[in-house]
Amino acid sequence: MQSIPGEDLAIDRKARMRIPVQEPNARPVEDRLRDFDATFVPLTEEEAREAASRCIHCPDPAPCATACPVNNDIPSAMWLIEQGDFIGAAEIYRRTSSMPEICGLVCPHEALCEGSCVRSKREEPVQTGALEAFATSYQRQHAGWRSKSARRPARRSPSSAPGLAAWAAPRC
Numbered sequence: 217m218q219s220i221p222g223e224d225l226a227i228d229r230k231a232r233m234r235i236p237v238q239e240p241n242a243r244p245v246e247d248r249l250r251d252f253d254a255t256f257v258p259l260t261e262e263e264a265r266e267a268a269s270r271c272i273h274c275p276d277p278a279p280c281a282t283a284c285p286v287n288n289d290i291p292s293a294m295w296l297i298e299q300g301d302f303i304g305a306a307e308i309y310r311r312t313s314s315m316p317e318i319c320g321l322v323c324p325h326e327a328l329c330e331g332s333c334v335r336s337k338r339e340e341p342v343q344t345g346a347l348e349a350f351a352t353s354y355q356r357q358h359a360g361w362r363s364k365s366a367r368r369p370a371r372r373s374p375s376s377a378p379g380l381a382a383w384a385a386p387r388c
């Protein structure tokens with residue numbers, strides 16, 4: 217279920233349909249041979265907002281979210297990215313996915329969310345994959361987000377658990 221219902225947004229869908237896609241910028245091969253950084257130049261904040269503003273906010277359930285294996289609330293994340301609330305968007309992804317930075321980079325978007333985006337029927341879809349990677353990386357860089365397992369207090373080792381030693385001791 218969308219946390220920001222598209223029906224409530226006062227947006228001009230026809231005008232949005234005229235916003236062109238921004239082709240991703242590949243880094244020069246000579247540079248890529250020397251490091252393990254991403255192939256494509258990461259989106260800037262302005263580019264991310266522009267790319268997210270191509271979303272026309274389909275009615276719930278949106279095809280992109282339905283096609284997502286973890287049912288990410290993609291339309292709501294698109295809206296928050298467009299508004300410049302990148303950390304809010306990252307939190308939307310984290311509600312349903314435990315590793316959205318990775319999914320944003322390696323998930324087969326062309327077959328899932330982007331392949332189901334209504335815009336892909338006529339032209340390039342909304343770049344939902346790159347935007348997921350952008351928002352979650354932004355959060356990590358600016359808010360120092362740590363994984364849930366990193367925040368969890370250390371668990372006691374089984375050998376220190378009361379009763380275990382007694383259970384393991386030989387019985388006479």
Ligand code: SF4
Nearest residue numbers: 271272274280333334
């Ligand atoms: S299907 Fe495409 S246009 Fe529709 S809500 Fe999802 S990303 Fe936006």
